[in-house]
Amino acid sequence: MIAIIDYGAGNIKSLQFALTKAGLESQLTNNQDTIRQSDGIILPGVGAFHDAMTALHALGLTSILQEEAADGKPILGICLGMQLLYDTSYEDGKWDGLRLLHGEAGRINDAVKVPHMGWNTLTYHNRSLLLKGIPENSYVYFVHSYAIKSYNPYELISSTDYGGKVPAIVQKDNLIGMQFHPEKSGGTGLQLLQNFGAML
Amino acid sequence: MLAKRIIPCMDVDKGRVVKGRKFQNIRDVANPVELAKRYNEAGADELVFYDITASLEERPIFLDIVEQVAAEIAIPFTVGGGIRSIEDIHQTLRAGADKVSINSAAVKNPELIKEAALKFGSQCIVLSIDAEQTEPLEWTIFTRGGRNNTGLDAIDWAKRGERLGAGEIVVNAIDTDGDKNGYNLELTKAVADNVNIPVVASGGAGSDLHIAEVLTKANADAALAASVFHYSNIEIPELKNYLDQNGITVRR
Numbered sequence: 500m501i502a503i504i505d506y507g508a509g510n511i512k513s514l515q516f517a518l519t520k521a522g523l524e525s526q527l528t529n530n531q532d533t534i535r536q537s538d539g540i541i542l543p544g545v546g547a548f549h550d551a552m553t554a555l556h557a558l559g560l561t562s563i564l565q566e567e568a569a570d571g572k573p574i575l576g577i578c579l580g581m582q583l584l585y586d587t588s589y590e591d592g593k594w595d596g597l598r599l600l601h602g603e604a605g606r607i608n609d610a611v612k613v614p615h616m617g618w619n620t621l622t623y624h625n626r627s628l629l630l631k632g633i634p635e636n637s638y639v640y641f642v643h644s645y646a647i648k649s650y651n652p653y654e655l656i657s658s659t660d661y662g663g664k665v666p667a668i669v670q671k672d673n674l675i676g677m678q679f680h681p682e683k684s685g686g687t688g689l690q691l692l693q694n695f696g697a698m699l
Numbered sequence: 700m701l702a703k704r705i706i707p708c709m710d711v712d713k714g715r716v717v718k719g720r721k722f723q724n725i726r727d728v729a730n731p732v733e734l735a736k737r738y739n740e741a742g743a744d745e746l747v748f749y750d751i752t753a754s755l756e757e758r759p760i761f762l763d764i765v766e767q768v769a770a771e772i773a774i775p776f777t778v779g780g781g782i783r784s785i786e787d788i789h790q791t792l793r794a795g796a797d798k799v800s801i802n803s804a805a806v807k808n809p810e811l812i813k814e815a816a817l818k819f820g821s822q823c824i825v826l827s828i829d830a831e832q833t834e835p836l837e838w839t840i841f842t843r844g845g846r847n848n849t850g851l852d853a854i855d856w857a858k859r860g861e862r863l864g865a866g867e868i869v870v871n872a873i874d875t876d877g878d879k880n881g882y883n884l885e886l887t888k889a890v891a892d893n894v895n896i897p898v899v900a901s902g903g904a905g906s907d908l909h910i911a912e913v914l915t916k917a918n919a920d921a922a923l924a925a926s927v928f929h930y931s932n933i934e935i936p937e938l939k940n941y942l943d944q945n946g947i948t949v950r951r
Contacts, residue, residue: 510823516770540935586869609895614822614866617920618702618950638702638950641774642797642822642866657843661701676760682796685739687883 501525502537502698504556504564504580506609507546514543514577517682518528521692526674529558538699540567542678544578546605548645549588551583552597568599573673573698578643581669591646599674602650607643608662614644619659619679621668627656627670639667639684639691646678673698700825702950703914703942704744704921705935706899707928709734713779714760714921716929717751728834729929732767739772739936740926744867744950747773747800747923750780769795770801777825788815798861800869800914802827803842806849809863816864824867825899826860828853830886831873838886851884853891861894868894869923879905886915899923907933907941914947926928 504528505512516524518541525541530536542564568574576584585596588604596604598669599699607613618638623630643657646664657668658678668691675695681688709716716729735746736824748768750761752780758781765778768784777802778791788799803813805826805832816824820845829845830853832837872883882903891898897920900913910933913919927933939949 508767510770510792510797512766512794513773513797516795517773520773546818579810580943612897612920613784614893614896615701616822616867617704620700642775644821680775685773688773 500537501539501541501696503527503541503543504534504555504560505529506558506560514541514600514682517689517692521689521696523692523696524579531559534560534567535562537572539575539695540564542574542580544580544582546590546597547580548582548588549594550592550594551579555583555597564597565599568597568674569665571673573606573695574599574675575695576679577677577682578678581678582645582647584674584676585647585650588645597619600650600654600669600671600676603648604645605648607608607646607665611662614642615646615661615665616642619661619686621652621657621659622648623657623669623679625653625670627668629656629668629670629691631676631694631697632690633687633694637687639680639681639687640678641679642680647676700947702744704899705742705910705921705938706745706747706921706923706924707743707935707950708737708747708749708807708901708925709929710749710925711750711761711764712751713757714764723843728911731764732771733768735773735776735811738787738935739774742939742951743774743935744815746776747922748776748780749800750778762790763792765794766793773880779825784811785818788819792819796822798825798867799823800827801841802829806840806842809859812863812865813862816866821864821866824865825869826857826865826867827869827871828860829854829871829873832883832886836885836889841873848919854889857890857894857901865896867897867899869899869901875903876901877902877926881905881909882913882917882919882922884917886940887919891918891920897921904933907938910938911942911945911947916943
């Protein structure tokens, strides 16, 4: 069972529906025991960085996520959820993240329209089983105004091009981030979720 | 490279998809969930649903449809029509919509856009504007299905919407809506060139060429259409082949 971390509003239903289609059992929860007993965790993207961290703290979930990450449980952060895995974000201030991955999030280059909204292609960098069955340059759906700006290049699995190189998939062992929405990315997205499921 | 988006739009009335001409003479088309599945399989990049009755009694039926659609498709979809409050937005997103489209309620209370963007994020707040030409190269915002002249200049309103926090603007051209003679290129371009958020063109699509034109000459990021897709006058796979052959980046 995959625990989808429930920490506020937003469209979580599509993610649940997509996981069901990918043949993966999931449960939307903020219960600490349920999260500990899960086979994997998905941290979805909802709203603003600071609000999300505040909500995670208020629910007592930051330490659980850090413990589960250290235990080797697969954790997938989607969109804002990916950015939360990092040290710092400069979204309307300077805020600490979960510090599971080293790097920072900042606003997308203003030379292009912000938010980056729509279907964009995946360029491959380091190898990962997450990409199994997915040809390079497949389209996935992005909606975001902030992106990871500094990161460990060995953790970059895939990027897209939007006003420069934008990290799209990052991975450090059991920790994975996807800046786009796999649950909204048609067949490619379902395959990515299945590939995550295969890690559990 | 970011692809230009093709977006079928469904006007839903009492649980059925309908299509009007210049916002009137409504005709019944199909079951919205079935149509959504068809478009998803055909390669639509996104879907839009407008609840055109939007009376309080019909709202639960509509949210039920939103949820059924969310269960069937794996592409983004926007819901509009009768969204008046933070609570309406919350319920619609909870039902499975990815974005909400706000039109008249934003004109009445612009702060709604700001509050909604702060609470849910700009990426899910779409400002929908209905504009009609009132002077050469001047367009005015109308509400209530094109019946009420607000006196607001369309370009000023679009720019204000961006400042308030809207993440995308849908430009509905009342002059060209339903006529299938092409989008209003001047209006779409004027909006697209004056904001730094994505712009979706709406109203007037009749052919592949019209869609190619609005995506290139008018700088639209996406093209929205209803009846040409509902009645299969334009098939999405062929449309995308055509756009690709004409050098327009599309997802295929």
